[in-house]
Amino acid sequence: MLSDTESRSAVEFLYREARLADEARYAEWLALWTDDGVYWVPGTTDPAADPQKHLSHVYDNRARLETRVKLLQTGHRYSQEPASLMRRLISNIEVQAADDGELIAESNFVLAELAIQAKHEMHWWVGRTTHRLRRVGGDLRMSHKKVVLINAAEPLPNLSFLI
Amino acid sequence: MLDYKWLVQDDRIHASLYTDPQIFADELERVFQRGWVFVGHDSEVPRPGDFVTRHLGTEPVVMARGKDETIAVLVNRCAHRGTMVCNAERGNTRTFTCPYHGWTYDLGGELLGAPYPGGYAAFDKSRHGLTRAPRVSSYRGFVFASLSPTGIPLAEHLGPATRLIDRSCDLSPEGAVELSAGWVKHRCAGNWKMLPENDSDGYHLGFVHRSMFMSIRSQYQRVVGDERSIEAVVRDWGHGHIEIDWSPGYQAPFEWFGGASGPVVADFVAALERRDGPEVAQRRIMQGPAHALIFPNLFLGETNIAIVQPVSVEECVHWHTPMFLKGVPEFNGRLLRMAEAGMGPASFLMPEDLTVAGRNQLGLQARTAPWLLLGRGLNREFVDDGRTVSHVTDETTNRGFWRHYRAVMAEA
Numbered sequence: 134m135l136s137d138t139e140s141r142s143a144v145e146f147l148y149r150e151a152r153l154a155d156e157a158r159y160a161e162w163l164a165l166w167t168d169d170g171v172y173w174v175p176g177t178t179d180p181a182a183d184p185q186k187h188l189s190h191v192y193d194n195r196a197r198l199e200t201r202v203k204l205l206q207t208g209h210r211y212s213q214e215p216a217s218l219m220r221r222l223i224s225n226i227e228v229q230a231a232d233d234g235e236l237i238a239e240s241n242f243v244l245a246e247l248a249i250q251a252k253h254e255m256h257w258w259v260g261r262t263t264h265r266l267r268r269v270g271g272d273l274r275m276s277h278k279k280v281v282l283i284n285a286a287e288p289l290p291n292l293s294f295l296i
Numbered sequence: 297m298l299d300y301k302w303l304v305q306d307d308r309i310h311a312s313l314y315t316d317p318q319i320f321a322d323e324l325e326r327v328f329q330r331g332w333v334f335v336g337h338d339s340e341v342p343r344p345g346d347f348v349t350r351h352l353g354t355e356p357v358v359m360a361r362g363k364d365e366t367i368a369v370l371v372n373r374c375a376h377r378g379t380m381v382c383n384a385e386r387g388n389t390r391t392f393t394c395p396y397h398g399w400t401y402d403l404g405g406e407l408l409g410a411p412y413p414g415g416y417a418a419f420d421k422s423r424h425g426l427t428r429a430p431r432v433s434s435y436r437g438f439v440f441a442s443l444s445p446t447g448i449p450l451a452e453h454l455g456p457a458t459r460l461i462d463r464s465c466d467l468s469p470e471g472a473v474e475l476s477a478g479w480v481k482h483r484c485a486g487n488w489k490m491l492p493e494n495d496s497d498g499y500h501l502g503f504v505h506r507s508m509f510m511s512i513r514s515q516y517q518r519v520v521g522d523e524r525s526i527e528a529v530v531r532d533w534g535h536g537h538i539e540i541d542w543s544p545g546y547q548a549p550f551e552w553f554g555g556a557s558g559p560v561v562a563d564f565v566a567a568l569e570r571r572d573g574p575e576v577a578q579r580r581i582m583q584g585p586a587h588a589l590i591f592p593n594l595f596l597g598e599t600n601i602a603i604v605q606p607v608s609v610e611e612c613v614h615w616h617t618p619m620f621l622k623g624v625p626e627f628n629g630r631l632l633r634m635a636e637a638g639m640g641p642a643s644f645l646m647p648e649d650l651t652v653a654g655r656n657q658l659g660l661q662a663r664t665a666p667w668l669l670l671g672r673g674l675n676r677e678f679v680d681d682g683r684t685v686s687h688v689t690d691e692t693t694n695r696g697f698w699r700h701y702r703a704v705m706a707e708a
Contacts, residue, residue, distance in 0.1 A: 174642060176480045185629055188477040188617060190642040193631065200512055204644055209506040211648030249656030252485050286385065288483035288613040291650060292641035 135230050142238060143228040143266055145240045150264075151242075156179075157216035159202045162295055167267055167276040169189055170195050174279045174296060190285065196253045211250060218247040219294065221226040235276060236266040239281040248290065256290055258270075261284050298322065304702040306695070307671035311660045312546045314487040327592050329355025330444040332453045334594035334603060335359050335369055338437040339474040343386045345403060352443060352607050357429065358382050358392070359439060362403040369429035369441040370405040381426065392426070399706050401426050436465045437472055438594065456683075457537035457590060464596050468624035469567035472481030475601060477632060480640040483612045488606035491614055492589045492697055494649050495597065496538045498530055498688035499672065510644040510646075515552050519688055520543040528688035530673075536591025536700030538693035543583040552584025552598055554634070560626045567623065585619065589693075591700055599634050607668035610657050614650070616640060670694055 146165075166172075174191040175182040184192045194199060202210040204210045221244035228238045244258040265277035280296055282289075297320065303310040313319055327333075333352045336359045341347050347360035349372060357373035358381075370515055374381050374394040381392045381401065391408060393400045398411045413419055429441040433450035440450050454461075461621035464474055480681050484491065494500065502520030503510060509520055519542065527544040542552070550556040568577035586596040595602035603615040618635035620628050639646045660668075675688025686692040 134497040147385070152582055176640075177479055186477065186631070187481050188632060188640075189636055190480060190640060191311045195635070197633075199643070203511040204507045207507040207510045209510065210648070211504065212651040250651045251658060254485070255632040286478075286481075288481040290485075293643075293647040296642075 135228060135236070139230070139236065140228045143236045143264075144258070144273055144275060146266060146275075147223050147226060147238060147262075147264065149162055150275070153228055155221055157205070157213070157293070157294070159205050163198065163202045164200060165275055166195065167269060167274045170198060172198055172201075173278050174282065174292070175285055177286045178281055178283065187258060190278075190282075190289070195200050198225075200296075205295075210293060212291045213250070215249060217249065217294050220245055221258075228268075230266065234267075235263075236273070238264040238266060240258045242262075244296065246294065250291075254290070258296060300702050300705040304698050304705075305323070306668075307669070307674060308667045309670055311662075311666045311668060314657065314660050315609060317609045320487075322355040323354075323606070323707060325708065327701070328355070328443075328516065330442065330447060331432075331468065331592065331704060332433075332440045332442050332447075332450050333592065334437045334590065335432075335441050337473070337475045337601070338367060338439055339476060341367065343388065346386075347382065347384075347385065347403070348386045348419075349382055349390065350427070350603075352441060352675040353606055353637070355443065356380055356645070357441070359441075360403045362570055366424060367432060367434070367439055368404050370401075370433050371429070371443075373425035373427065374399055375407065375424040375426060375503065376410070388500055399424075404428070416624075419601040428485045436461055454536055454590070455533065455535050456536070457535065457588070460533065460537065460539060460586040460588040460596060462582070463580075463583065463618060466572075467568075467585055468569065468621035469564065469582055471571075472622040473601070474620040474622050475617050476594065476620060477618050477628075477635070479603075479617045480635075481605075482616070482639070482641045482646055482650060484614055484653050485609060485610065485648045486650070486657040488593040488604055488612035489697075491604045491612060491703075492592065493596070494590050495571055495595045495602070496530065496540055496562070496693035496697070497691075498528060498540050498585075498647075498693075499691070500652070502651050503643055507648070508644050515542065515546070515554065523689070526688055529685050530688055530690055530693045532684040532692050532696030533588070534683070534696070534700075536697045536704075537588065537644050538591075539586065539588035539613065540688060542587060542688075546582060546584070549578070553630070556635075560624070564624050564627075576702050589697070591697065594641070597639065597678050599631050600639050602639060614639070614646065684698070 172193040176188045177206045206230040221242050223240050223242050224242040231237050240262050244257040248254050263279045267276045312609050335350050341361040344363045347358050349358050358370045361367050372380050374457045379394050379396040381394045391400050400408045406426045407421045407424045430445040431442040498637045556596050585598050588596045589597050593604040598615045601619050607611040616639040618631040622633035638646050673686040673692050677684050677692045
């Protein structure tokens, strides 16, 4: 049984991660990951999607996560230069303990993105996220984040911000 | 009648080609209806009854494999009231049934039945099938269709550019590629022609993709240095088929693959050597797959296959999937990760290309300066083996695309 404190710390983690991503605070966002972190945005909504067989939007290990952030930090990632204006709402959060001691947090999100790099367009991103959170030292870190967009298989505009 | 010979000149093109809805309508008719258009790959529909839905221009179509194994391209529109018959992206079926009044068609588009036939005095089912693309032809599994009953055969449209498709397919020990990973679709707020132009533009890399060059090493490192030290070239294959050939700049095998070694790679090379002999096999692993546009909508994007789908005069979609090599499934994991790094909305390259395409579309709203320059490299391009070749940063490829476009569009 998960304690209220553990559950609350998971929820607070999700909110903090969302705020750092919204505000393009790349280095702080990267620091939320474990060294073996996996960041996955499948290319379909099919629950059977397998990243070793099917194309994903994002399937980053730690090295590629660092590259992703590095690109954004160059100031020349023109699809995020200037960074999109974003706010995301996270809701319907359910936290449970995994057998290995990690926390599994599932949640829904709605993200409004004003893409201001060319045509100024409002994009809506909606989906469900699964986080796996691990205690490293005293702090929670993400070891896995899977984001299933409801329109993962539809034509998507640029997704070079952190979702 | 628009004067395409004036709009497309040898060293400049008119901005309205990207912004005029009338021109877009002409393109749907002359390029995407009359001409040969890439639909899909036969490995996407391996079994009888397999189908995928696609677009020829804006025409919704289904590519389906029949019981007799032949592939048909059917217009996805009920013969009765025009309803789109098939709504799934892919699947396996014996029939297509219209949801509106239950008209049912077989995999070749023949009408099998229409409920309550008493409402017609005489009803000839054979006259009310789905419209079938009158010409479907394939080359090494790449299926092309034309919605026109007449015109040049596919072999003539492709011409010597079949060698580009060969270059990619021959990397497979079984001589075939397999597209089984699914497609990611990237929406572009720009005219569709910007994608073929950009895919074959070797000039933009160091600028548009500066963030990538600042962050990671890649096979493209050698094309952003000093102008005179760049060895890669662009090549015009005729009929609008155009290529960037990076291989003159490669110094070691598998640079196109980010390097490769180990027992799987040794077995792969040995398999190619058994089939082709050591000299040809070594050339294949040195040169890698093609980077080329097959007019108008198929992009052989090195280890990816991509499709350009026009949506409206100012919107298109870029589809991509990794090109798996039959016979070496061990490469699939790497090919997937390369596909995700290179193409698609979250990749390290294409978001920049499509941002610039969006900025192009906005800039082209300017009416005071209607011409775009197309003359780069006219001073130094040369003919080699019957094809025009030039420095990789030259617009030889763009001119090849537009020359063919003009010929197609100026045909009454």
